[in-house]
Amino acid sequence: MGFAVKRVKSLxxxxxxxxxxxxxxxxxxxxxxxxxxxxxxxxxNGMQVVVIPDRxxxxxxxxxxxxxxxxxETPGKSGLAHFLEHLLFKGTQKNPAGRFSQVVSTxxxxxxxxxxxxxxxxxxxxxxxxxxxxxxxxxxxxxxxxLTDDIVKPELNVVLEEQNQRIANNPGAKLSEQVQAALFLxxxxxxxxxxxxxxxxxxxxxxxxxxYRRFYTPNNAVLIVAGDVTVDEVRTLAEETYGKVPRIxxxxxxxxxQEPPPIAARTVTFADxxxxxxxxxxxxxVPSNATARKGEAAALDILAHILGSGSNSRLYRSLVIxxxxxVSAGAWYQGSALDDTRFGIYGTPRPxxxxxxxxxxxxxxxxxxxxxxxxxxxxDRARTKLIADTxxxxxxxxxxxxxxxxALMTGSTVDDIRAWPDRVRAVTTDDVQNAARxxxxxxxxxxxxxxxxxxxxxxxxx
Amino acid sequence: MGFAVKRVKSLxxxxxxxxxxxxxxxxxxxxxxxxxxxxxxxxxNGMQVVVIPDRxxxxxxxxxxxxxxxxxETPGKSGLAHFLEHLLFKGTQKNPAGRFSQVVSTxxxxxxxxxxxxxxxxxxxxxxxxxxxxxxxxxxxxxxxxLTDDIVKPELNVVLEEQNQRIANNPGAKLSEQVQAALFLxxxxxxxxxxxxxxxxxxxxxxxxxxYRRFYTPNNAVLIVAGDVTVDEVRTLAEETYGKVPRIxxxxxxxxxQEPPPIAARTVTFADxxxxxxxxxxxxxVPSNATARKGEAAALDILAHILGSGSNSRLYRSLVIxxxxxVSAGAWYQGSALDDTRFGIYGTPRPxxxxxxxxxxxxxxxxxxxxxxxxxxxxDRARTKLIADTxxxxxxxxxxxxxxxxALMTGSTVDDIRAWPDRVRAVTTDDVQNAARxxxxxxxxxxxxxxxxxxxxxxxxx
Numbered sequence: 001m002g003f004a005v006k007r008v009k010s011l012x013x014x015x016x017x018x019x020x021x022x023x024x025x026x027x028x029x030x031x032x033x034x035x036x037x038x039x040x041x042x043x044x045n046g047m048q049v050v051v052i053p054d055r056x057x058x059x060x061x062x063x064x065x066x067x068x069x070x071x072x073e074t075p076g077k078s079g080l081a082h083f084l085e086h087l088l089f090k091g092t093q094k095n096p097a098g099r100f101s102q103v104v105s106t107x108x109x110x111x112x113x114x115x116x117x118x119x120x121x122x123x124x125x126x127x128x129x130x131x132x133x134x135x136x137x138x139x140x141x142x143x144x145x146x147l148t149d150d151i152v153k154p155e156l157n158v159v160l161e162e163q164n165q166r167i168a169n170n171p172g173a174k175l176s177e178q179v180q181a182a183l184f185l186x187x188x189x190x191x192x193x194x195x196x197x198x199x200x201x202x203x204x205x206x207x208x209x210x211x212y213r214r215f216y217t218p219n220n221a222v223l224i225v226a227g228d229v230t231v232d233e234v235r236t237l238a239e240e241t242y243g244k245v246p247r248i249x250x251x252x253x254x255x256x257x258q259e260p261p262p263i264a265a266r267t268v269t270f271a272d273x274x275x276x277x278x279x280x281x282x283x284x285x286v287p288s289n290a291t292a293r294k295g296e297a298a299a300l301d302i303l304a305h306i307l308g309s310g311s312n313s314r315l316y317r318s319l320v321i322x323x324x325x326x327v328s329a330g331a332w333y334q335g336s337a338l339d340d341t342r343f344g345i346y347g348t349p350r351p352x353x354x355x356x357x358x359x360x361x362x363x364x365x366x367x368x369x370x371x372x373x374x375x376x377x378x379x380d381r382a383r384t385k386l387i388a389d390t391x392x393x394x395x396x397x398x399x400x401x402x403x404x405x406x407a408l409m410t411g412s413t414v415d416d417i418r419a420w421p422d423r424v425r426a427v428t429t430d431d432v433q434n435a436a437r438x439x440x441x442x443x444x445x446x447x448x449x450x451x452x453x454x455x456x457x458x459x460x461x462x
Numbered sequence: 463m464g465f466a467v468k469r470v471k472s473l474x475x476x477x478x479x480x481x482x483x484x485x486x487x488x489x490x491x492x493x494x495x496x497x498x499x500x501x502x503x504x505x506x507n508g509m510q511v512v513v514i515p516d517r518x519x520x521x522x523x524x525x526x527x528x529x530x531x532x533x534x535e536t537p538g539k540s541g542l543a544h545f546l547e548h549l550l551f552k553g554t555q556k557n558p559a560g561r562f563s564q565v566v567s568t569x570x571x572x573x574x575x576x577x578x579x580x581x582x583x584x585x586x587x588x589x590x591x592x593x594x595x596x597x598x599x600x601x602x603x604x605x606x607x608x609l610t611d612d613i614v615k616p617e618l619n620v621v622l623e624e625q626n627q628r629i630a631n632n633p634g635a636k637l638s639e640q641v642q643a644a645l646f647l648x649x650x651x652x653x654x655x656x657x658x659x660x661x662x663x664x665x666x667x668x669x670x671x672x673x674y675r676r677f678y679t680p681n682n683a684v685l686i687v688a689g690d691v692t693v694d695e696v697r698t699l700a701e702e703t704y705g706k707v708p709r710i711x712x713x714x715x716x717x718x719x720q721e722p723p724p725i726a727a728r729t730v731t732f733a734d735x736x737x738x739x740x741x742x743x744x745x746x747x748v749p750s751n752a753t754a755r756k757g758e759a760a761a762l763d764i765l766a767h768i769l770g771s772g773s774n775s776r777l778y779r780s781l782v783i784x785x786x787x788x789v790s791a792g793a794w795y796q797g798s799a800l801d802d803t804r805f806g807i808y809g810t811p812r813p814x815x816x817x818x819x820x821x822x823x824x825x826x827x828x829x830x831x832x833x834x835x836x837x838x839x840x841x842d843r844a845r846t847k848l849i850a851d852t853x854x855x856x857x858x859x860x861x862x863x864x865x866x867x868x869a870l871m872t873g874s875t876v877d878d879i880r881a882w883p884d885r886v887r888a889v890t891t892d893d894v895q896n897a898a899r900x901x902x903x904x905x906x907x908x909x910x911x912x913x914x915x916x917x918x919x920x921x922x923x924x
Contacts, residue, residue: 075537075648075650075718075719076717076718076719076720078648078719174725174726175726178647178725178726178728181647181648182644182647182728185640185643185644185652186537186540186643186653186658186661188537190647191648196648196722197722198720198722198723199648199719199720255538256537256538257537257538257540257661258538258660258661260658260659260660261660263636263640263732264636264637264640264730264731264732264910265730265731266640266644266728266729266730266731267728267729268726268727268728269726269727269728270725270726271905443733448726
């Protein structure tokens with residue numbers, strides 16, 4: 001079905017989004033002219049609503065977010081949050097399967113859905129006169145989903161095929177899955193959002209319905225409407241649609257098992273005959289926006305930028321330009337997470353350069369930053385760039401809506417988003433050096449090596 | 463308190479026991495003169511009873527086993543099974559704290575308790591005339607436990623101190639904990655039996671009581687009495703004591719999240735200033751008695767024996783004697799487990815030999831065994847030795863009781879135990895070679911390195 005194809009990229013898109021959005025959150029709040037227009041209120045049934053007026057075009061982005069993701073699944077049922085996202089397109093008594101998507105398509109709209117560790121979201125981008133209809137559809141499927149085995153079983157095959165395409169047939173994705181599992185020794189972030197294949201295979205209609213009834217309730221949802229609307233219009237429409245959905249469950253507190261203090265550096269080596277180009281990736285366990293001490297997440301954002309964002313970053317300049325060891329190298333920080341999260345580094349050697357040489361080059365860059373810190377000039381450029389990025393990002397209504405959604409799903413408030421640029425401005429060169437010293441400690445990390453499997457058993461095992 | 467001190471070694475003893483017992487189970491059943499006397503029956507409330515007559519001395523070993531261990535805990539509550547084991551000594555309304563232990567001591571008996579991944583057990587060794595009293599005490603605390611915060615909180619400190627002694631102050635144990643966590647990416651065997659310290663700290667009286675009420679019920683227990691008793695005597699006593707305990711819960715099926723197929727070799731490096739002697743250990747994910755195809759667990763037992771049991775094993779001969787690389791080297795297999803389990807290899811280099819040299823030596827021994835297999839003579843000697851070991855083991859009543867307990871807790875039946883020697887006898891040299899080829903694949907493994915931390919930051923991070 002159409003939406004299934006459209007959703008094929010949703011998982012990886014969500015991951016990229018999450019990585020990108022912490023940057024956007026960081027600085028677009030700097031535009032004082034924009035944020036004062038954002039309003040938030042709560043309906044009687046506990047559903048939060050956020051309105052982001054943007055009246056340049058007669059369109060709206062309508063996003064409904066649920067505070068449930070793969071980290072909220074019961075152990076042994078991995079993939080259930082994502083599977084349910086698929087099943088939400090299977091129709092209700094009022095609106096049979098396909099009708100919602102068909103209407104979106106007929107009125108020239110776009111739709112998508114995505115699942116992450118911490119959230120599940122659904123959105124449509126339509127003309128402003130269609131907003132009420134989107135709300136009616138979305139409110140209807142919040143509690144009215146009809147599932148039979150005839151529906152559930154074929155969709156399970158769709159999800160398994162998605163797992164094939166994204167993970168099983170993608171050596172890099174398989175390595176990432178293994179690295180993440182070896183990084184999180186206790187926390188459910190260690191399991192893949194799409195699920196472990198052997199567990200996906202066992203998911204049932206009953207599993208999906210139990211999960212749906214536990215987590216899909218207005219008091220566990222946040223509606224975000226960005227576009228050509230006023231706050232009063234959205235309030236009236238929301239009350240008349242979502243406001244009629246009863247509070248049907250009290251979802252459990254999102255308290256996941258936390259990691260023990262990381263004390264041992266780990267490696268993971270994945271060999272596959274399809275690997276054309278070896279590469280390495282290292283993930284460090286670090287605090288998120290939600291778990292960091294004040295200012296520390298902003299420092300990690302700036303650290304990721306200086307270390308590994310773009311061709312002017314330290315890693316790129318050292319490994320790609322100066323030493324000629326790598327064809328790519330960089331770093332990222334996934335600040336948007338309810339619990340401790342990942343700071344990532346990666347590098348791909350040039351032909352005839354070993355992974356070990358690239359790793360030594362990366363270690364040297366990190367060691368130098370820890371020892372000597374960053375310059376005031378680097379800090380200024382990073383801050384300027386982060387803010388400039390978000391000025392551009394604000395030009396996209398859907399991006400705005402997503403950025404608020406991700407932040408609100410991962411422990412931030414609208415006020416936190418407003419305060420973010422001040423936190424970025426407050427970061428000092430010492431803060432960045434301290435963040436590097438504290439968090440880029442190999443004992444907190446897993447280094448993954450993607451290597452070519454040449455079929456010789458000896459090497460396969462080493 | 464006395465029993466707390468006595469129980470200090472219970473966890474590690476249980477682990478050693480489990481490793482050792484699979485061997486014992488393997489062959490003591492060969493003594494046809496012994497096993498026909500073993501009887502098993504079930505009480506009306508669902509409690510299984512096993513009687514192992516042994517009339518050489520007027521003593522009995524009384525063991526009560528519960529089918530609950532750390533792998534049955536709720537994520538985030540690690541350590542709860544073991545903590546509850548401690549709390550079971552805190553008294554009931556009928557028998558206040560300390561009374562049970564005091565009586566055991568007064569009558570000259572011994573007692574102990576232990577917790578493992580898959581089971582929790584309590585035992586006393588007393589004169590035969592005291593058996594009824596032991597049963598009365600043990601039946602009383604199956605459902606009558608009284609816990610107040612005054613009792614629970616100090617005991618939590620006892621457990622935390624135990625964690626300090628066994629794990630936190632023991633670099634080798636810390637490494638083992640990390641290796642196990644990196645081996646099991648999804649299955650709860652990845653968490654320590656004693657619990658992650660940060661989770662132990664959060665355990666409460668309510669947690670303990672909920673766990674107790676869920677799992678401590680006669681239909682989840684197995685009574686094993688070995689010693690100077692007849693089956694009829696035990697039946698009468700058991701009916702008059704345990705038989706009166708109502709079935710108070712229906713414990714959930716022991717279906718734990720299973721591992722995804724292991725595809726990537728992992729390493730874990732733990733550096734600590736207290737390390738006097740570096741060492742390495744490697745754990746492979748392999749089938750257990752319960753999950754293996756027929757005959758495969760017996761082949762793994764023989765493989766572990768030939769590869770690494772004692773000074774005549776391949777690893778010892780190659781690394782310690784022939785090459786002079788190591789001061790110790792060996793292998794073991796923990797067959798007794800409900801789910802896929804571990805096959806371990808270890809080595810400790812001589813001074814001035816690197817871990818890498820020892821690892822290469824180990825890899826060479828494994829590669830040779832995979833390539834060339836074992837000799838008929840090696841197989842014969844291994845079988846003879848396994849059987850001889852268990853003949854000696856049968857001389858100890860408590861060992862007999864434990865071996866039945868471990869087997870029954872991990873998916874075996876009394877008939878399985880009886881059939882074991884035949885399965886050992888059926889193993890061929892090809893079976894052992896195939897087991898090595900299939901299961902000693904580095905992609906299924908985590909190799910742990912214990913190294914000295916010399917305090918230099920550069921090395922600490924590498």
